[in-house]
Amino acid sequence: MNRFKNITKGFIMALSSLFVLNSCQNQNKAKAQQWLVEYDFEATQFISPKQEFGPFARWWWPGNDVDSIELKREIGLFANNAFGGVEIQPFSINVPMPTDSVRAKVLSWDTPGYYQNLKAVMGEAQKKGIIVDLTDGSGWPAGGPFLNAEDGFLNLKYDDIDLVGGETITFKIPTINNDTEVPSKLIAVLASKAGERVKKTTPLDGKSTVLLTNKVINDSITWDVPEGHWKVLAFWSKPNSLTGSMVAGPKQGPVLNYLDSTKVVKNLAYLLREETGLAPYFGNPLRAIFDDSYEFTVDRHFSKDFIEYFKAKRGYDITPWLPANMARRYNYVSFKNPNAAPDFLFGAEDWRLRYDYDLTISELFGESFITASGNWLEERGMLHRTQAYGMYMDMIANAGRASIPETESMLSQEANLKIMTSGAHLYNRPVISAESAVMKYRAYMTTPQKLRLAVDKLFAAGVNQVIYHGVPYKYITNETTDLGWYPFYMGFIGFSAHLGEGTQFWKYQKEVNEYVARTQYALRAGKSQADVLLYYPYMDVEGLPDNPTEIFTVGYLPDVEPPLKEAKEYHAKKEKEEWAAKVYPVINQLEANGITWDWVNDASIQAAKVVNNQKINIRGNEYQALMLVGIDVIQLNTAKHIRDLAEDGMKFAVVGDIPSKQPSFLNWEENDQATTETISLACKEPNSNHFAVDTPLDFWLGEIDKPVKFKDKYHFSRQVERVMSDGSRIQYIWNKSNQWRQITLKLNEKYTNIYWLNAENGSIIPVKAGDEVSYELAPYSTIILYASAKEPIAENLLGKPEVSLYYAHPIFEFKQWGIQCKDTLLKDTVLFDWNTDEQLKYTSEDGVYKAKFQLVAISKHESYLIDLGKVCYTATVLVNGHNVGQRINSPYAFDVTKWLKEGENIIEVSVTPGQLNGLIGEGEKGNPRYRKFKGRSNDLMSGGLIGPVTLYKK
Known part of the structure; x- marks a missing residue:
């Protein structure tokens, strides 16, 4: 009897422990979800968003050669300059280690001293309201000496x-x-x-x-x-014998086996083990663990259960066909030239065997790494943030597995950026981050204007959390420049962007960040809205050409910086170039007509259903049409589901030839035929169309029901839409051209209160309700429409529109100037580019320009504006001694109406040039701390006020 009582007691205690464990896990999961809460737009929050909406920065540490007092000071610096958070990345890249003692400090990551520093940061971040993410270990990819050889890839x-x-x-x-x-x-x-x-x-x-x-x-x-x-x-x-790179430890270790969930959990459990002392900070301020993109040096990925997993997923045994999957460097990172010919060839259909293998690895990776990481972290109150690309995979599906999917500026093309954002939308991931403003060969070339272009391009692609790349810990030694250590400039190659304290434009960083925070607040409100889905046919991001209408694809701004170096590792893929020639014109038609779009993958189409209003519903998201553009290959199950959806009334279009293939090797001949027949049947349904390539789609696009429509075609714009729970709508519009443009929108009558939101200054400008509203967009600028059926916004929160140069009339051009820059003084000179002048080409000092002009009469019924034209790169304007204002990005235009007088007037313009020219100048002088910049005179950027400077009236 006692034995029975003991067993019963033990069972009850075990059950109770299990209940407590489940309860704690549920509480922690709820804690993790605090960062992903959906909300509707509120005007007061837009004007002054909470700190969490500010941009993050990758905060690079020189290993553990850091000081807790300095770390806390820098957390305060982030908080005071409108940053929302940091991602801490300790590594050893480019860190000067002149002595054994310095080397020992740098390479002491994962020691008690390192965790003491990390805890000091966590405590200070809690006080200052700064969110903290950590990279998955030190360096990249994930792994380390705490793993055994059998834990490796x-x-x-x-x-x-x-x-x-x-x-x-x-x-x-x-x-x-x-x-x-x-x-x-x-x-x-x-x-x-x-x-x-x-x-x-x-x-x-x-x-x-x-x-x-x-x-x-x-x-x-x-x-x-x-x-x-x-x-x-x-x-x-x-x-694999591959070890991590840049690890800030004395010993390297294997790269983690991402295809084995037990190894994945082992890695996380070690990094966040009890001995670190980090547990009290899980969920506050420690939000997420971050994994960068997945480029490796592996000939062919494999897992211990791969053969059986493949049979279950693909329906046949891959073993007899393994030779077709052997190619030197097949799974190597792109810059290591992985495009070798296959070692063996069975025949023309071998590509299907490789597709089946890659898709199987993709599914294993998604389940074993991304899902496993997210589950483990969420049970402890944290999230998993990752870039779900780099190796061959269903990138859209794996983006959907991440707590926070991430893209990056270096993916360049809008078509690539939207892979991650589309995955987030399709799989209901509300926060979408981006490694922002990182561009190859553009080190020290970032200006506030370029930073705005970088983030606006990301916002227009669907991103709503900017994470700058990045801000280094302040680390100045005899081996660094006066700016301190910067990990991503090695002389022969460099990546942007050094945004740290002490750099040329740090004084403007808060202003940029406040713009980002307001925009991000608006772009996380409600739910993403896309009108059309375009089928995405690839499993990688490599080899896609630029859309001819895009700008800033590789961080290059013409006419102000040195020409781009051709990337030797770029391999244009003929297949992708041919596809882009078909799909880009369709995308450009969609954008010009104000039709928003997302990519869609096979799994999401197969999960779709048609709801009563003939819209496509995928996991609760609604779309109005599906398009296959230039698609020759599509999964058979996808084709079958498209046919079923078309029969149910889905709006469907094929542009170009009907797909003639499905990608799997199993029964490929009969399945190819079935795929073609199935899509052909879908095209015969009443709501379906089959268009030739280059067909104007105006009529078809006009049938798409939009409560906010473009009145005309606007080829200069890119846009994102969000819908609130009450039907109110946010529409972000980016003018990607370098000209003033006017846009006119036609609105549904249900919107009784309409506003323009200016994220630069937080102003909310009311618009008289009616069928149409117009806005004059400055070059490279953005505006946000808020169309609401709710109660009007309180009058005390409303502002007035700024006077624009659109329809303004020039009345005077300033020709003669005096210029002073440090010890250089020029009189009665025309404007010129500093990089052409021997006295000024190597300077990064501010320059002051002065000019006089006469006004015979001033009209009381007109406004007067001064446009500075081309400015490199920020400008502050005084008129008759009065501070008119400051511009750090386009438009460099100022309303000077109230400062002008009849008779003689004086204009004074202070201009801040870029950082790079001064660094090159020091290198040319022979300064040993700047030797990496010696011989780089061909990389000089434009500088100064280049103009023309014109007075307008309107």
Whole structure:
């Protein structure tokens, strides 16, 4: 009886513990979700958003050579300059380590001292309201010396021998080199008849393939070899010898096996173990763990359960076809030239075998890493933020698995940026971050104008959380410049952007951040709204050309900075170029007509249904149409579901030829035919259309029901729409041109209160309700429409529109100027670019321009504006001694009406040039701390006030 009581008591205690554990996990998950709360737009919040809506910065640490007092000071600096948070990234890249003692400090990540510094930051961040994310360990990719060799990435490798048949042969199994301490594991041995090698590819006869794995005895096989020339291949898995890069520790370790959830959990459990002392900060301020994009040096990804997982997912055994998946550097990062010819060739359909393999790895990666990481972290009150691209995968689906999916400026094209944002929308991820303003070969070239272009391009693609790349810890030594350590400039190559304290434009960073915060508040309100879905057919981001109508794809601003260097690692993919030539004109038609769009993947189409209003519903999101543009290949199950949706009334269009293939190898001939027939049937439904390439789509697009429409076609714009729970609408509009433009919108009568929101200054400008509203957009500027059926915004929160140059009339151009820059004084000179002048080309000092002009009479019924024209890069204007204002980005225009007088007037313009020219100047002088900049005179940027400077009246 006592034994029964003890068992019962033990059972109750275990059940109670389980209940407490589940309760804690549920509380922690709720804690994690605090960062993802949906809300409706409120005017007061837009004017002055909470700190959490400010941009984040990647905060680079020189390993652990940091000081807790300085760390806390810098947290205060972030808070005082309208940052919302930081992502801490400790690493060793480009850190000067002149002595053993300095090296020991730098390389002391993951020590008690490091965690003391981290806890000091967490405590201060809590006080200052700064959110903190941590990178997944030190350096990149995830991994470290705390992992064992068997925890590392698995690589599928092979070795082979040649046999001539017609006799029984005993031979040793071909083996692979293995430089790890973990023995290689034999996966399969097979043989195929082989032809003569052509260049680097050996043809194989797939029909002849024989599996020999069951004949292995010890390390040999005895086989009665049929007639002919045979290639025997032994496939092995082994941990990859790859170690992490930039790790701030004395010992490197293996890169984590992302395809094994037990290893993934082991990695996180170690990094956030109890001994770190970080647990009290989980969820406040520690929000998320971040993983950068997934580029590796692996010939072929593999997992211990891959063969069986593949059978379950793809419906056939990949083993006899493994040779088709062998190519040197197939899964290598793009800059290591992974485009080698395949080692073996069965035939023209081998691409299907590689597709099936890649898709299977994609699903394994999504389940074992992204989902597993998110689940583990959310159970502890945190989130997982990641860039779901870099290796071949269903990027849209894996973006949807992340707590916070992330894109980056260096993806360049809008079409690439929207892969992550579309995944977030389709899978209901409300916060979408971006590694922002990072561009290759653009180090020290970032200006406030370029920073605005970078973030506005991201916002227009659907991003709503900017994470600058980045801000370094203040670390000034005899080996650094006076600006201090910057990890991403090595002389021969450099990446933007150094946004840290002490740089040329730091004094303007708060102003930029406040603009970002207001925009981000608006772009997280409500729910994303896209009108049209475009099918996305690829599993990578490489090799896509620029859309001819896009700007700033690689961080280049013409006429102010040195020309771009051609990236040697860029490999244009002919297939993608051909597709882009078809899909870009359609995208541009959509944008010009004010039609918003997202990409869509196979899994999401297969999850779609048509609701009563004939809209496409995917996981609660509604869209009005689906388009296949220039698509030759689509999954058969997707084609079947498109047919069913079309039968149910979905608006559907094919542009170009009807798809003729599906990508899987299984039963490919009959499934190809079925795919074509199925899409052909879908095209015959009443709401379907089949258009030739280059067909104007105006009529078809005009049928899309929009409560806010463009009155005309506007080729200069990009836009994003958000819908509130009550039907109110936010529409963000970006003028991507360098000209003043007017846009007119036609609004549904349900919107009784209409406002323009200016995120630069927080002004809310009421618009008289009616069928149409117009706005005059400055070059490279944005405006946000708020159309509401709610109660009007309180009058005390409303502002007045600024006077624009649109329809203004020039009355005077300023020709002669006096210029003073430090010790240089020029009189009665025309305006010029400083990089053409021997006295000024190497300066980063402010310049002051002065000019006089006469006004005979001033009209009381007109406004007067001065447009400075081309400014490099910020300007403060005084008229007759009065401070008119400051502009750090376009438009460099000022309303000077109340400061003018009849007779003589004096204008004074203070201009701040860029940082780079001064650094190059120091290098040319022979300053040893600036030796990386020596010989870079060809990289000089434009500087000064270039104009023309014109007085307008309106």
